[in-house]
Amino acid sequence: MADLPLTEADRLTDSAISGGADRKPLDPADRVWVGFDLGGTKMNAVLFDRKFETLARRKKKTRGAEGVAAGVERIRSTIEKLLEEGNIDRGRLGGIGVGCPGPLDLDEGVILAAPNLGWKDVQLKKILEKEFNCPVWICNDVDAGVYGEFRFGAAVGARTALGIFPGTGIGGGMVYEGKIFRGRKSSCLEIGHIPVVIDGAVCGCGRRGCLETVASRLALSAEIAKAAYRGQAPHILRVAGTDLANIRSGTIREAIDAGDDVVEEIMRDGAKYLGMALAGAVNMLAPDIIVLGGGLVEALPKLYVDEVAKSLAKHVMPSYLKTYELKSAKLGDDAGAMGAAAWTRYCVDV
Amino acid sequence: MADLPLTEADRLTDSAISGGADRKPLDPADRVWVGFDLGGTKMNAVLFDRKFETLARRKKKTRGAEGVAAGVERIRSTIEKLLEEGNIDRGRLGGIGVGCPGPLDLDEGVILAAPNLGWKDVQLKKILEKEFNCPVWICNDVDAGVYGEFRFGAAVGARTALGIFPGTGIGGGMVYEGKIFRGRKSSCLEIGHIPVVIDGAVCGCGRRGCLETVASRLALSAEIAKAAYRGQAPHILRVAGTDLANIRSGTIREAIDAGDDVVEEIMRDGAKYLGMALAGAVNMLAPDIIVLGGGLVEALPKLYVDEVAKSLAKHVMPSYLKTYELKSAKLGDDAGAMGAAAWTRYCVDV
Numbered sequence: 001m002a003d004l005p006l007t008e009a010d011r012l013t014d015s016a017i018s019g020g021a022d023r024k025p026l027d028p029a030d031r032v033w034v035g036f037d038l039g040g041t042k043m044n045a046v047l048f049d050r051k052f053e054t055l056a057r058r059k060k061k062t063r064g065a066e067g068v069a070a071g072v073e074r075i076r077s078t079i080e081k082l083l084e085e086g087n088i089d090r091g092r093l094g095g096i097g098v099g100c101p102g103p104l105d106l107d108e109g110v111i112l113a114a115p116n117l118g119w120k121d122v123q124l125k126k127i128l129e130k131e132f133n134c135p136v137w138i139c140n141d142v143d144a145g146v147y148g149e150f151r152f153g154a155a156v157g158a159r160t161a162l163g164i165f166p167g168t169g170i171g172g173g174m175v176y177e178g179k180i181f182r183g184r185k186s187s188c189l190e191i192g193h194i195p196v197v198i199d200g201a202v203c204g205c206g207r208r209g210c211l212e213t214v215a216s217r218l219a220l221s222a223e224i225a226k227a228a229y230r231g232q233a234p235h236i237l238r239v240a241g242t243d244l245a246n247i248r249s250g251t252i253r254e255a256i257d258a259g260d261d262v263v264e265e266i267m268r269d270g271a272k273y274l275g276m277a278l279a280g281a282v283n284m285l286a287p288d289i290i291v292l293g294g295g296l297v298e299a300l301p302k303l304y305v306d307e308v309a310k311s312l313a314k315h316v317m318p319s320y321l322k323t324y325e326l327k328s329a330k331l332g333d334d335a336g337a338m339g340a341a342a343w344t345r346y347c348v349d350v
Numbered sequence: 351m352a353d354l355p356l357t358e359a360d361r362l363t364d365s366a367i368s369g370g371a372d373r374k375p376l377d378p379a380d381r382v383w384v385g386f387d388l389g390g391t392k393m394n395a396v397l398f399d400r401k402f403e404t405l406a407r408r409k410k411k412t413r414g415a416e417g418v419a420a421g422v423e424r425i426r427s428t429i430e431k432l433l434e435e436g437n438i439d440r441g442r443l444g445g446i447g448v449g450c451p452g453p454l455d456l457d458e459g460v461i462l463a464a465p466n467l468g469w470k471d472v473q474l475k476k477i478l479e480k481e482f483n484c485p486v487w488i489c490n491d492v493d494a495g496v497y498g499e500f501r502f503g504a505a506v507g508a509r510t511a512l513g514i515f516p517g518t519g520i521g522g523g524m525v526y527e528g529k530i531f532r533g534r535k536s537s538c539l540e541i542g543h544i545p546v547v548i549d550g551a552v553c554g555c556g557r558r559g560c561l562e563t564v565a566s567r568l569a570l571s572a573e574i575a576k577a578a579y580r581g582q583a584p585h586i587l588r589v590a591g592t593d594l595a596n597i598r599s600g601t602i603r604e605a606i607d608a609g610d611d612v613v614e615e616i617m618r619d620g621a622k623y624l625g626m627a628l629a630g631a632v633n634m635l636a637p638d639i640i641v642l643g644g645g646l647v648e649a650l651p652k653l654y655v656d657e658v659a660k661s662l663a664k665h666v667m668p669s670y671l672k673t674y675e676l677k678s679a680k681l682g683d684d685a686g687a688m689g690a691a692a693w694t695r696y697c698v699d700v
Binding site: 207 | 509510526532533543544626629635637664665666668
């Protein structure tokens, strides 16, 4: 993970730059960075040295239901313990980056709403900057993952890196000319909400026929549960019953391996829809590298990714066919933390 | 049209910067700019002073069928005559910008293919730089129009300006953080080729079910011609017959005014599709200003734009509803020439 190029600041060992608003200048060569991936169920926090080697890491349950105050305290104490574990003085913190579920106010560093956590209007940047006396940047969790892949993983060197993470929903993010692509205040790349079926099924966003309604793991799990109920997926019925909450990516892979052919067909259908929507995105954005990640991709690295690739190639404009590479994500669970930390260093140093 | 802010170079009346590769330094205050909109049927060339006031203009037929050499000579002589008309010495040319039909190699300044003109591999940048001894930039014709609207028209001040121009096809372009958004080598934003109908009609790009197959003026004219043939559009039948080549934007407006209700319905259907595809684009790109332009928009400023707006609002994610403005283009036919010239100045001065 040592392939993040050193910045000008890193090289200036004689000089020094200011990290926080009101603290002593910090020797750039001493700086460490915290990357924090704030998920709906888990938080993943990693402490990096200036070369982005890992100094310490902690995973915890998020427990959003305990409320904002308890949640923010868990974030604070997790960072505290990271520093203890790495034996690092607070004063060496170059910055903290947090990948958050959206919608966010990126400039103010506020989580406007995180429905999965039941949180609203959390001034995360302000709170953490006060607590740790260092710069804090928040970004969308998917953007953090895509930026991580762009700096350290599958999308290094891309002019335009488009990342798609099919899971319970379908997340998207983009790095363009070295920076996270964003809206005026908030993040974007909501590829899961491209309309693909006219007057289709109701989506979590409140609209109908979005890509998520036909291609997210949740949508596919529901199709699989129906097949199990009809007796067409005996392995699923045995291990998961007809409760779609039990039909996770791993279960799906096992069922395909065990010969539940209808499960394979359902997964291929989902991949076809994703490839079609992705073709529209490629026609608009002309990414040179497309990164596919998330649970489904990890569980079905060949079947699912191949089907997406085939459908994308079938629907994309012929003149774009040779202009992109479709790759699987490389960094797994650490992409978000690495990306959030590296993005913060970028924002601090630029 | 004088609202282009002066650049640093404009203010440096004492100093001088280099315009061409091998000519005398040019006083920035003296610089003039040529914007050239190279269309499939017409070319529009405008000469601007440093404040982007018009000094001279010329329109000509493109006559692409006469071949590349003749076409390039028409471009050259048109610029020559512009300079004569404006009584401007060649040495004062700050740069020439040409908005071209795609696909292009933006860095090398090559028209790779222009099917409408029958041209291939035209080294336009190299040829014009040699001829006029000044910097030349080419860009996609739609991008030029969107950049024009961003600098002088409906999208001034946008962080992300998305432009959509429904016509024979459906062109798209985007200006992001002050720059034309592009792929690694070529332009993008091919919103006309977002797949919207699974296994739909054959598209000019070689795929099926693209937005253009259901929402371009060509697609809608074909529906209208069918209605005329069936006797449902008497005004159309009278003035245009059933030849879709005769059913232009103006004809469509006249037919609606004359009471051909089915024509209105067909136009509204096309606008609905466009709004739906646009919703996907907005969910991905979070533009703060969306500019609609082109013949259909000019012919049906209220009916068509309102229907697009309604459909967009119906399909876009609810959290994006208040984040964009949908506006009609302001600059008309000059958008491309102004944008190409201003983009060239931007590229020269940055």
